[in-house]
Amino acid sequence: MTRPGLPGRGSEKGKQPVTEWRFIDSGPCAASYNMALDEALALTVQKGDPPPVLRLYGWERPSVSLGSFQKITDIDLDYCLSRAIPVVRRPTGGRAILHGDELTYSFSSRNEGSFSGGLLASYRQLSTAFVSALETLGLRVTMKEERETGRNLSRSPLCFRSTSYGEISHEGRKLVGSAQKRWKHGLLQQGSIPYSVDEEGTKRIFAHASSTQAEEAMTGLRDLLPGLDPAAFREAIKSSFEKTFRVTFRCSVPSPEEECLARELEAQRYLPRDRVLQA
Numbered sequence: 001m002t003r004p005g006l007p008g009r010g011s012e013k014g015k016q017p018v019t020e021w022r023f024i025d026s027g028p029c030a031a032s033y034n035m036a037l038d039e040a041l042a043l044t045v046q047k048g049d050p051p052p053v054l055r056l057y058g059w060e061r062p063s064v065s066l067g068s069f070q071k072i073t074d075i076d077l078d079y080c081l082s083r084a085i086p087v088v089r090r091p092t093g094g095r096a097i098l099h100g101d102e103l104t105y106s107f108s109s110r111n112e113g114s115f116s117g118g119l120l121a122s123y124r125q126l127s128t129a130f131v132s133a134l135e136t137l138g139l140r141v142t143m144k145e146e147r148e149t150g151r152n153l154s155r156s157p158l159c160f161r162s163t164s165y166g167e168i169s170h171e172g173r174k175l176v177g178s179a180q181k182r183w184k185h186g187l188l189q190q191g192s193i194p195y196s197v198d199e200e201g202t203k204r205i206f207a208h209a210s211s212t213q214a215e216e217a218m219t220g221l222r223d224l225l226p227g228l229d230p231a232a233f234r235e236a237i238k239s240s241f242e243k244t245f246r247v248t249f250r251c252s253v254p255s256p257e258e259e260c261l262a263r264e265l266e267a268q269r270y271l272p273r274d275r276v277l278q279a
Contacts, residue, residue, distance in 0.1 A: 022053040023249035031063035031086040036266035039091045040258050042108040046186035052109035062100040067093045076207045092190045094179030102194045110186045132240035173219040196220040
């Protein structure tokens with residue numbers, strides 16, 4: 001098998017064997033399991049045997065994910081508890097997100113091939129695939145080419161209030177919020193693509209982000225494309241990844257080993273509330 005994202009040498013002139021990656025469409029799952037499975041896939045891929053994996057999924061109920069180092073005081077925890085809204089910490093960084101009516105993705109790979117160039121380079125390449133998918137739907141989107149520094153950095157606890165390098169927007173409103181974690185031998189990138197925005201829930205949960213901030217920062221795909229077909233969008237993402245990285249996807253499910261690791265991580269890191277709410 002060739003390395004991720006690198007075409008190999010073909011026996012016929014002009015033809016090259018195509019690398020095969022994994023594609024997992026999980027559907028809606030519990031917040032704790034979503035985070036645990038993403039980490040389990042990333043850790044397994046780093047061992048060097050499984051190929052990169054793109055996972056698409058949803059949330060079985062509205063949930064909040066915090067960045068790995070974010071303060072719990074950035075959200076109204078009492079409101080979340082009163083509404084039985086699960087709160088989890090992502091393995092990746094970034095700021096908080098209220099997940100609900102959306103498509104969420106994770107991508108795991110070793111730091112090689114297309115992903116050997118560091119964090120910003122991998123952000124850009126993955127964003128290129130999502131730009132292509134959104135353009136397939138007929139949207140004109142932009143990908144941010146500069147990093148935010150100093151006084152330009154938003155201090156809002158809300159992920160969709162700030163657009164970082166490589167992230168995708170439509171007319172100034174972010175469509176895809178992403179964050180990445182890198183290990184010595186691999187990476188995990190997670191991202192949220194809202195179909196619709198729960199404006200009331202966002203206002204209540206993110207106490208430090210004004211209602212104006214939230215409304216100006218966010219939009220959902222259904223606001224732009226009322227007839228959006230989620231199944232067609234997932235297929236567009238799959239196809240765009242294949243074209244961008246010159247790969248083919250093999251539809252897959254978590255292996256028994258990955259499932260076992262995910263359940264262990266869920267119990268150890270994501271399920272107990274006292275661990276989630278630290279810091």
